[in-house]
Amino acid sequence: MARWEPNARGRLEDAALDLFTERGYDKTTIAEIAQRAGLTERTFFRHFTDKREVLFGGSAHLHDVLVGAVAGAPAGAPPLTVVASALEQVGTLFEERRSFARRRQAAIKANAELLERELVKLAGLAEALDAALRARGTAEGPASVAAETGIALFRAAFTSWIAADDAADLSEYIRAAFARLHALALASSPK
Amino acid sequence: MARWEPNARGRLEDAALDLFTERGYDKTTIAEIAQRAGLTERTFFRHFTDKREVLFGGSAHLHDVLVGAVAGAPAGAPPLTVVASALEQVGTLFEERRSFARRRQAAIKANAELLERELVKLAGLAEALDAALRARGTAEGPASVAAETGIALFRAAFTSWIAADDAADLSEYIRAAFARLHALALASSPK
């Protein structure tokens, strides 16, 4: 057998979320997380720069998928359409993970430091979206509006999805959010 | 003479900005800041919840002025106009403080933790603007768009003002930013 159990990082993430759920973020020490994962405090900091980062490791992946999806969208597609389909693609990553997402979101909501970090991560995603759009030729104004709007809708969809108890995928919630925006835009645009 | 020199909080803020400028945020300890201010580390934490907060104490004041200005705007005024004039009012608070703002912004830009905190503060201002608009009857959608747009323009204006070397007030930069937005909107709106 291997010298070390595999997936140290994943074990740390699981242990951390469990402990945060059980007793809260600031009542949990890194030593405890590491111990539950069968590792050392020092090793925790080799995998995560920060105590908070243990809940945000996945965002790098989101980032990559998002940027890739925008880059791979058909050439002529309008910015908001590109953003919508990129976000739907991201949504599929969350299949079968609703209960995990729920627990994670509950932990974040309960702590100001974690909320702060989440805000930063979302801003980072918006910036990445913006840059990816501009890289495919979208002009500055439309790119930033589409990026910000997209992230705002993503957040709204995510919240509804977490709260809901149906069988729907996150992607469907995202699609619905964009549809609603589209309807609003049509209804309000001066003709 | 008084037992303690007056304005402990201000002295801490000054000492902190000086030290951050001289040697950087994370090469500066709180003990050093306190010592330069003629105080104790423990006292620092009575004035600021956080090491970072020493650079953001002013944002509570901005918050109040902003909310007050929105509440005091003429009843019929459209949301974006209200936001613009509230932000111009805030801009006047910065008169004669450009070099301070410049040093502060340089320190923030040089450190990820400080950038994170600034992002949070700006988001808080946007939220407050939104709430203040809704309190005077603005509908949800327009309120949040006006708030977010306003903060975005404020940030842009602030950056230009910091960078510029003219005699103009921050308020003038804010006015100009809104004028530019207005022109863009007219040019793009379908007739």
Add this chain to the structure above:
DNA sequence: GTAGGCGATGTCAGTCTCTGACATCAAGAC
């Protein structure tokens, strides 16, 4: 098939942020 390089982890010691409990002291209230 063995020597050594390499990568993941452990150990240890230390710095710094942040907190709680309690002491001190001047200024104003009465």
Add this chain to the structure above:
DNA sequence: GTCTTGATGTCAGAGACTGACATCGCCTAC
């Protein structure tokens, strides 16, 4: 003049994070 109060100081300690160095199994080169 005593008493209360608010701002500060002192002390001790927990916990986040870092740097330096040790360990140990796997893999490659020879």
